Amino acid sequence: MVEDNRGAVSASPALDRELLDAKFNPPPPRPGLASRRTLVDRAVGSGARVVAVTAPAGYGKTTLLAEWASTDARPVAWVSLDRFDDDPAALLTLLAMAFARIFPDAAEVVAEMRGQGASALGRSAPLLAAAMSDAAVPFLLIVDDLHEADSPACQDVLEVALAGVPDGSQVVLAGRHEQAHLARRRVEGSAFEIGAEGLRADAAAARVIFAGAGVDIADPELDALVARSEGWPTGLFLAALLARDGGEPASVTGDDRFVADYLYRECVRSLPEDAQRFLRRTAILEQLSGPVCDAVLDRSDSGALLRELEAHGLFLVPLDHRRGWYRYHALFREFLLGELAASENGSAIRLHLAAAAWYEEHGLPAQAIEHLLAAGDRTRAARLVAALARPTYLVGQVSVVTRWLAELGDAAIQAYPPLAILAGWAAVLTGAPAEAERWAAMIERIRFDGGDDEDLPMFESARAMLRTAMYTHGRERAIADATLAVASEPPWSPWRDLALYLSGEVSLLSGDVDAARSSFEEAAALAPQVGVTDAVLLSEAELAILAAQDHRWTDAERHAAVALDAIDAVHMEGYPTTALALAVGASVAIRRGDRSAAERLLARGMRARVGCTYAMPFVSVRVRLQLAVAFTASGDGVTTNHLLREIDDLLDRCPDVGALADEIAAFKHEVLDQPAAGSTPLTPAELRLLPYLQTHLTLSEIGRRLFISRNTVSSEVGSIYRKLQVTTRGEAVTRAVAIGLLGA
Structure with a gap:
């Protein structure tokens, strides 16, 4: 189901890398702004490991951070977040990548930030914390726009990662909202806070702002302006631009949004209509470059116009040193979007569709999906989500897929049934039985002829495979469904490995070991063609188990090693489909006398079994049986008995497991008289x-x-x-x- 095919997420690695690199570049200091060095010095002098910069938009948070980054003597890492990063695996990966830029020896930890479910909190975040705690020298890590990644899951992994910040190092977290963990740090005295009050501009700072705009203003007028604006930096900057262009700055009365809209409107009004239209229409883009703006607006001079607008001081923030990519200041973009809705109602859909076409053409389908959803084109969005679901799942960003499915809605998914199949598989493979059953019920109600999508299985075959995996209608129907799937999926199908694996499983349930071995071998042999998939991984694990049962320990070790190496190579730690390989790997390690390796594998296998639910019952039962075999070999009868009770609970829901029931009965008889040594495992x-x-x-x-x-x-x-x-x-x-x- 899941291919090691990260290229599918972005078919244009160069452009994707360009956009990614921009997230790690601090913006250059803007001329004409007051220095925040006093605040920076106070924060550095506090010695606090965590510095929180919290204020609404327009208070100069990024300006302060940029100055800090350019003046700190320690190695400095920077990362800017956006709404695509509101996922624990994505957030941890970005933090690790930023950290590895200043400590290249820590580059290996980046790959370990993947994982799904509890793995991000239980494994990835502690690994990042450990890497930071081992830093060779004190460092500064700056995280801007943290409010973009403020889901509870992101807050939790961040708190765990921050526990690793060592003495002398600091992590600066800037955002619009107070972070949930800040209250505790405030009580402990382990955080330094810079809020809106500290960021307000005084008369001296306002003087610098007006001087930077080339405006001479009398002290009384300036003092009155600072008082009316309550020191709001963006309001003062707008007032200075307005005065520079001959307007009246006295309307500033604080940081009220309506005042900001008024001031922005006054600043933009002096621009040519073409420039105003450019600003309004490109506001639908979160990141701007000459080529994407040209495509959206059907023009050829966007790059030059962007540079001209930046020179004019119109709230463009360069994202790289080459001035290839920009973004609008958040408040300014909100204003422009409001202007677009008011003056060109209906054009936003056309603009979003044009942006989606450009991103899709340039190999950035994830961004294309966002614009298609914004445009309400759920048909095209569904097709792209179907193409991205598997590789996105592989890199651990399950919540991204979940959000896409939620935004598409059931109606759009039903209209494109292959996506319902993928949603069902995602639920099965992440151990979410209620969701799996919901999708399975929907899939049974719809009909689909396969359309023109060569990369998607025939719908009947796909539906049959999902029924087989979920064992929805018992053993006889599973055999028929698996047979249909193998017959329907040609050798070049990306789903053939899954069909073969499922055929092997139902052959085992029927007691036909030779047929099962043949199916598993054929599925495993497809690895060079399809990459490391869940089906390939499970097939190698089953081959290792069959070899061990025949006392062919050399073959068992070979198959187990292939599976374990694959887990590490594609960083699938925490995925339920890894549990079987970890269990048999532990048995092999015990056989060769490597108790230490066996203990590590068993701990990982017990964690991975959490996601092995009745959504995929025969796999979940087999996982627990193989874990029990390994624990018995290690002398831990208590854990063995606990796993056998879990097996009984699963069999209550799914009693017809054929020959697997005989295996369980034989194993229970074997361990019946063994002493129950060991400690009770966690459920x-x-x-x-x-x-x-x-x-x-x-x-x-x-x-x-x-x-x-x-x-x-x-x-x-x-x-x-x-x-x-x-x-x-x-x-x-x-x-x-x-x-x-x-x-x-």
């Missing part, structure tokens, strides 16, 4: 909760994150403490890290 629910103990969230807040009651959280936390033999959160986290349940 899947407890493993989902465990990463939140790294944060300072209250029990009620953790409950809201996990959609469970406070009482349930309290009960699970108590159980975690008992099983880990600790009494506090800190001790629980330390113990979990030590045994590989967190951060490993």
Whole structure:
């Protein structure tokens, strides 16, 4: 289902890299603005590991940060966020990339920031914290526009990552809203805060602003202007531009949005109509360059006009040193969008469609999707989401796919059934049974002939594979569906590996081991063609299990090594589909006497099993059986018995598992008389909760994150403490890290 095909996310690596690099470049200091050096010196002198710069738009947050970045003696890393970064895996990846720019030895940690579900909080964030704590010298990491990534999941991973900031280093977080963890740091005295009050301009700063605009203003008039504006920097800057162009700046009365609109309008009014129209229409773009503006506006001089507008001081922020890409100041863009809606109602749709066409043509489909959604073109958006869902899932950004699906809505997805198939698979592979059942029910109600999409499976085949994986109608129907899928998917189909893998699984359920082995071998052999997919990974794991059962340990070790190397190579840590390979890998390690490796693999496998739910029942049962086999070999009968109880719970929902039931019965008989040594493992629910103990969230807040009651959280936390033999959160986290349940 999931290919190692990151190129599908961006077919234009050079342009994608250009836009990505722009996020790590601090804007050059703007001339004609008052220095904020006093504030910077106070923040540096505080020694606080975290500095929060919090104020509404227009208070000069980025200006302060740019000056700080250009004057600090420490290695400086910078990252600017946008709404595409409101995903824990995306946020952690950007922070790690910024950090690796000043500490190249930490580059390996960037690849570890991927992962889905609890993996980002339980593994990726602690790894980033550890990398920062090991920095060779003190550093400065500046994060601008943090309000763009303020989802609870992003707040949680950020809090864990910040725990690794060492003495002498500082992370500066700038945004429009106060960060949730700031209150605790305020009490602890571990944060330095710069708010709107500290960013207000006094008379001296206002004098610099007016001088930079080439305007001479008398002291009394300037003092009155500062008082009326309450020191609002953007208001004073607008007033200076207005005065420069012959207007009357006395209308500034504070940071009210209506005043800003008035002042912007007055500043723009003196421009030629062509320039005004350019500003309005390009405001639909979050990032501007000459080529994309040319495409959206059907003109050829946008690059020159952008440079001219920047020289005019009209709130264009360069995103790179070559002046190839820009963005509008946030308040100015909001004003321009309002003007566009008021003066050219209806043109926004056409402009968004033109932007989408340019981004799609230039290999940036994720940006194209956003413009298509803004234009209301859900048909084209659905096709692009279908193309991007798999590679986006692979890099751990499951919440991005979820947001796209939510914005498209069920009607648009039903109108393009291949997307419903992908949504169903995403739910199955991330262990979300309720969502999987919802999509499966929708898929059963719709009809689709396959359209003209060569890269998508025939709909009937795809539907059959989803039914097989979910084991919706029992063993006989699963056999028929798997047979249909293998017959329907030609050798060149990107879905053939999945069809073969599922055929192997139902053959095992029927007791036909030879047929199963043949299907798994054929699926695994497709790896050079399709990349590392969930199906290839699971097939290699099953081949290792079959070899181990035949006591062919050399073959078992070879297949397990291929699977484990693949997990590490494409950074699939935390994905439920890795659990089977981790389990059999542990058994192989125990067989060769490597207990340390086995313990690490078992810890990873137990974490990954959390997502192995009844959404894919026979895989989830087999995962627990193989984990139980490994724990039995390691002498841990308590964990074995716990896993067997989990198997019984799954079988209550799905009793007809054919020959797998015989395997379970034989194993239970084998371990019946063994002593139950060992400690009770954490349940899947407890493993989902465990990463939140790294944060300072209250029990009620953790409950809201996990959609469970406070009482349930309290009960699970108590159980975690008992099983880990600790009494506090800190001790629980330390113990979990030590045994590989967190951060490993």
